[in-house]
Every structure is written in C-alpha cells, then in structure tokens.
Amino acid sequence: MEYFIQQLINGISVGSIYALIALGYTMVYGIIKLINFAHGDVFMVGSFIGLYSAKYLANAGLPPIVVLLLSLIISMTISALLGITIERLAYKPLRKSTRIAALITAIGVSFLLEYTGVLILGPQAQGFPDIMEKKQYHLFGSSIQVESNQIMILLTTIILMLVLQYIVRYTKTGKAMRAVSFDVEAARLMGINVDRTISATFAIGSALAAAAGVIFGMTYNSVDPLMGVMPGLKAFVAAVLGGIGSIPGALVGGLLLGTVETEISSLGFSSWRDGVAFAVLILILIFKPSGLFGKNVREKV
Amino acid sequence: MLTVQGINVYYGAIHALKDLSINVKQGEIVTLIGANGAGKSTLLKTLSGLLKPKTGSIEFLDKSIVNQSVQAIVKEGLIHCPEGRRVFANMSVEENLELGAYLQDSSSLAADFQRVYNTFPRLLERKKQQAGTLSGGEQQMLAMGRAIMGHPKLLLLDEPSMGLAPLLVQDIFKIIKEVNDAGTTVLLVEQNAHQALKIADRAYVLETGRVVLEGDAKELADSDEIKMAYLGH
Numbered sequence: 001m002e003y004f005i006q007q008l009i010n011g012i013s014v015g016s017i018y019a020l021i022a023l024g025y026t027m028v029y030g031i032i033k034l035i036n037f038a039h040g041d042v043f044m045v046g047s048f049i050g051l052y053s054a055k056y057l058a059n060a061g062l063p064p065i066v067v068l069l070l071s072l073i074i075s076m077t078i079s080a081l082l083g084i085t086i087e088r089l090a091y092k093p094l095r096k097s098t099r100i101a102a103l104i105t106a107i108g109v110s111f112l113l114e115y116t117g118v119l120i121l122g123p124q125a126q127g128f129p130d131i132m133e134k135k136q137y138h139l140f141g142s143s144i145q146v147e148s149n150q151i152m153i154l155l156t157t158i159i160l161m162l163v164l165q166y167i168v169r170y171t172k173t174g175k176a177m178r179a180v181s182f183d184v185e186a187a188r189l190m191g192i193n194v195d196r197t198i199s200a201t202f203a204i205g206s207a208l209a210a211a212a213g214v215i216f217g218m219t220y221n222s223v224d225p226l227m228g229v230m231p232g233l234k235a236f237v238a239a240v241l242g243g244i245g246s247i248p249g250a251l252v253g254g255l256l257l258g259t260v261e262t263e264i265s266s267l268g269f270s271s272w273r274d275g276v277a278f279a280v281l282i283l284i285l286i287f288k289p290s291g292l293f294g295k296n297v298r299e300k301v
Numbered sequence: 302m303l304t305v306q307g308i309n310v311y312y313g314a315i316h317a318l319k320d321l322s323i324n325v326k327q328g329e330i331v332t333l334i335g336a337n338g339a340g341k342s343t344l345l346k347t348l349s350g351l352l353k354p355k356t357g358s359i360e361f362l363d364k365s366i367v368n369q370s371v372q373a374i375v376k377e378g379l380i381h382c383p384e385g386r387r388v389f390a391n392m393s394v395e396e397n398l399e400l401g402a403y404l405q406d407s408s409s410l411a412a413d414f415q416r417v418y419n420t421f422p423r424l425l426e427r428k429k430q431q432a433g434t435l436s437g438g439e440q441q442m443l444a445m446g447r448a449i450m451g452h453p454k455l456l457l458l459d460e461p462s463m464g465l466a467p468l469l470v471q472d473i474f475k476i477i478k479e480v481n482d483a484g485t486t487v488l489l490v491e492q493n494a495h496q497a498l499k500i501a502d503r504a505y506v507l508e509t510g511r512v513v514l515e516g517d518a519k520e521l522a523d524s525d526e527i528k529m530a531y532l533g534h
C-alpha cells in the first residue's frame with residue numbers, strides 16, 4: 001500500500017508536467033482547431049531558458065527561491081513571445097487554408113525548433129542545476145518519501161492553475177478567448193479582436209509549457225534539444241484523454257496519465273511505460289473520442 | 302444614416318448580391334423581406350464587415366465603412382444581431398451581455414445591464430444561467446440584449462422571430478418597436494413579412510440578390526404583389 005502511494009506521489013509530479021503542457025494543446029485547439037505539434041518544443045525552449053537563467057542568477061548569488069521564481073518568470077515570458085511569434089509567422093497565414101496544411105506546418109515548426117536547438121546547443125544532454133537543495137521528507141512517519149522538489153512542483157502547478165482559471169473565467173481576455181473558441185463569427189460581431197485573442201492564447205499556453213520545462217529540468221536534471229518530443233506527445237494524449245478543448249480535461253488527463261504511467265512502470269512493466277500513453281490514446285479514440293470532459297463536437301451547419 | 306450603393310457580393314462563384322442599393326435614415330425601422338436564399342443575411346453580413354463587397358460603396362454616418370474591420374464598424378455603433386441567435390451557449394447570460402459591451406467603457410456597464418434587464422426582465426431572473434439552457438425565445442432576447450449592450454446607433458436584426466411561438470413573436474416585435482422609440486435605428490430582416498411591415502416605416506423586397514420592390518411599409522403591405530408573394534393572401 002505504501003509503495004502504491006509512493007508511486008502515486010511520483011505520478012502526480014510527472015502528471016503535473018503533462019498537465020501544464022496539455023493545457024497549451026487544448027487551449028490552442030479550442031481556439032483555432034489546430035494540434036500545435038510544435039508545443040512540445042516550446043516546452044524544450046522554456047526548459048533551456050530556465051537552465052541558463054538559473055545558472056546565471058545562482059552565480060549572481062541570489063537566494064534559491066528568488067532564482068526559482070525569476071527563472072520561471074523569464075522562461076515563461078520569453079516562451080510566451082516565442083509562442084506568439086510562431087503563431088503570427090507560421091499559422092496565421094494559413095488560417096483560411098485546410099487544417100491539414102496547418103498541421104503539416106506545425107510539424108515543420110517542431111523540427112525547426114528541435115534542430116535549431118541541436119545546432120546551437122549541441123545534441124548532447126546538459127545538466128540542469130539544482131535550484132533548490134533537495135530534501136526528503138517522510139510522510140506521517142511512514143516510509144513514503146516526498147521530495148522538496150515534488151512539493152515545489154505541486155505548489156507551482158496549483159498556483160499556475162489558479163491563475164489560469166482566474167484569467168479564463170474573470171478577465172476580459174479570458175472571456176474573449178472562450179467566446180472565440182465557441183463561435184468566431186459571433187465573437188467578431190461583439191467587436192472582439194480575434195487575432196489578439198489568438199495571440200493571447202498562444203502566449204498563455206507557451207508560458208505554461210515553459211513552466212513545465214523548468215519543472216522538468218528540476219526533476220530530471222537533464223535537458224536536451226529533443227527532450228520535448230516524448231512529453232509533448234504524452235501531453236497531447238493527456239489533452240485528448242481529458243477532451244481536447246477542455247481546460248479541466250487537460251488537467252485531469254495529465255494527472256491521470258502521469259499516475260497510470262508511473263504505477264504501470266512500478267509494477268515491473270517499465271518498458272511498457274511509453275506504450276501505456278499510446279494504448280490510452282487508441283482506447284479513447286475508439287470508445288470515447290470526445291474524451292472525459294469533452295462535449296460532443298458541435299458541427300456547424 | 303446608412304447608404305449602400307451598387308454593391309456586389311460573391312461567395313466564390315456565387316453572385317449573392319447584385320448591384321444592390323438601399324438606404325436607412327436616422328430613427329427609422331426599415332425591413333428587408335424576401336424568400337429564403339434571397340440574400341438578406343448576406344447583406345447584413347456585408348454591412349457589419351463580415352463579408353466584403355467586390356464593388357460598390359457603403360457609407361455609415363457619412364463615412365465609408367467598406368474597408369473597415371468588423372471591430373471598427375462595431376465601434377461606430379453598427380451592431381449586427383445575427384440569424385440563429387448565436388449566443389455563447391457555454392457562458393452565462395450575464396457574461397453574454399458583458400461580451401456585447403466588449404468595446405464599451407466599463408463605467409457605463411452597470412447602467413447598460415440595468416437597461417437591458419428592464420427591457421428583458423426574464424434575463425435578470427436567469428442571469429447566472431448558462432445561455433445554452435435557455436428556451437429559444439429567451440435566447441433571442443439574450444441575443445438582442447447583447448446587441449443593445451453595444452450601444453447601437455443602427456441595429457441590424459436578422460430574423461429575430463424565427464422559430465418562436467406566436468405569442469413570443471408578438472413580444473419580440475413589441476420590443477423592437479420600443480427599442481426604436483428609444484432612439485435606435487433598426488434594419489430588420491424578416492420572413493414574417495406581415496408583422497415586419499406593421500412596425501416598419503419602409504421596406505425593401507429582395508429576390509435572388511436584387512431589390513425588386515421598395516417603398517412605404519403600409520403601402521407595400523396593401524399592394525397586391527406583396528399580398529400574393531409574402532403575406533399568403
């Protein structure tokens with residue numbers, strides 16, 4: 001039982017990373033119906049920016065918590081700008097063309113980011129600095145261990161989710177995002193600037209992916225230019241599992257996938273770990289294509 | 302207030318509006334009637350900037366709006382309440398209304414809500430409810446209320462009575478008249494020609510993208526052509 005709970009805790013950490021990335025997939029899909037395959041690579045870029053910021057700031061002698069916060073903010077800001085730029089340059093010109101054209105472009109952008117990364121940073125993995133000293137705590141005197149990092153991750157994820165929830169529910173931009181997702185033409189008739197709303201969506205999604213990138217670096221201590229591929233795909237599965245287009249769905253999908261995956265590999269099927277995600281994807285597509293929280297697709301007449 | 306001259310609008314190869322000209326004067330209710338597919342909705346979409354005419358001119362308040370964005374046109378006070386209501390079903394009544402005031406100063410928001418709730422008391426009762434759960438009539442009220450939140454100088458209404466029970470249709474037409482009496486100019490598209498001609502000052506009849514008849518609403522209502530084609534007697 002303790003072993004199971006231990007794996008659950010580990011699973012939640014992984015799941016938080018998937019959930020943060022999945023949000024970007026789901027929000028972008030919600031608003032322009034595009035699976036942004038470059039999203040996992042924005043996560044990678046965010047991770048590297050976090051790495052360099054953290055190194056620089058730690059060398060400057062700042063306290064760890066400040067290093068962490070500033071690294072997160074810098075990484076999220078630059079990645080948000082990257083997301084906006086990608087949308088403007090690569091996707092916006094294709095908004096009126098077929099979905100497959102945009103999808104192929106997204107795959108192209110993904111390769112571009114990955115191999116620009118390889119070119120500039122080299123293909124080998126780099127060590128991510130320990131921003132915070134790692135401590136281990138025992139839960140209620142049991143043998144269940146919680147790492148200080150895991151607590152940080154959970155806190156960061158929860159805070160980001162609350163901020164996101166606030167933005168989407170209560171701000172003018174958030175309301176515009178929901179309106180555009182639901183009915184672009186009606187949203188335009190309200191006077192909503194659709195281009196700017198789409199930019200905001202990319203900015204928020206990319207910032208969340210960047211935060212996931214920093215968290216990933218802190219957890220696994222190793223980052224490389226192709227690191228976005230697998231988490232990107234897993235997060236995509238998480239978004240589909242939750243119901244693509246649904247924000248709570250992305251959250252639940254990410255956490256669910258993270259825990260299931262961790263439990264499965266802890267049961268001795270670690271070589272099946274990555275397979276689980278894709279088995280899940282196939283099962284959803286067969287049995288509940290709209291996902292756990294998905295609404296049935298509203299076909300426009 | 303609004304002068305449309307010789308516009309031609311296409312959907313790809315389909316020539317939907319052909320050399321169409323209409324005008325609307327300050328304070329009027331003008332109605333556009335015509336069979337399904339005549340081009341009524343296309344005309345409204347062109348006025349609000351969703352569609353761009355290939356040729357022709359559109360002037361609103363003495364300024365050309367042909368090349369303006371939808372957003373700029375909304376800002377000028379030309380508000381389009383589209384066919385089929387198009388409320389944001391996933392949002393509350395209150396949020397829908399708020400979106401209608403998207404370009405308005407937030408200082409006038411409270412007064413605007415008040416005004417809309419006075420006109421549509423039903424919306425006040427349901428303000429926290431998801432728009433998707435409202436009845437058809439309530440959704441129409443919401444769509445109109447949302448349009449009113451945008452401070453329309455000219456309100457374009459596309460088939461507001463579509464699919465509503467006769468009693469509700471009466472209500473909707475009564476409210477259109479009230480909104481007009483309060484100072485908003487209205488361009489009303491209707492299949493319900495009988496009712497529309499009753500409250501309108503003038504009317505245009507559209508057929509396959511052209512204006513085939515125009516004139517005083519009362520006179521048109523009495524004309525034999527209209528009676529035969531649109532009023533069913």
Ligand SMILES: Nc1ncnc2c1ncn2[C@@H]1O[C@H](COP(=O)(O)OP(=O)(O)O)[C@@H](O)[C@H]1O
Pocket residue numbers: 312315317335336337338339340341342343344
């Ligand atoms: N999105 C569209 N694409 C192609 N043709 C359209 C489109 N919308 C309308 N049409 C065509 O344009 C004509 C006018 O349609 P519409 O303006 O909707 O008529 P109405 O509102 O009078 O019923 C019709 O022949 C219709 O089939």
Ligand SMILES: [Mg+2]
Pocket residue numbers: 341342343384
């Ligand atoms: Mg129509």
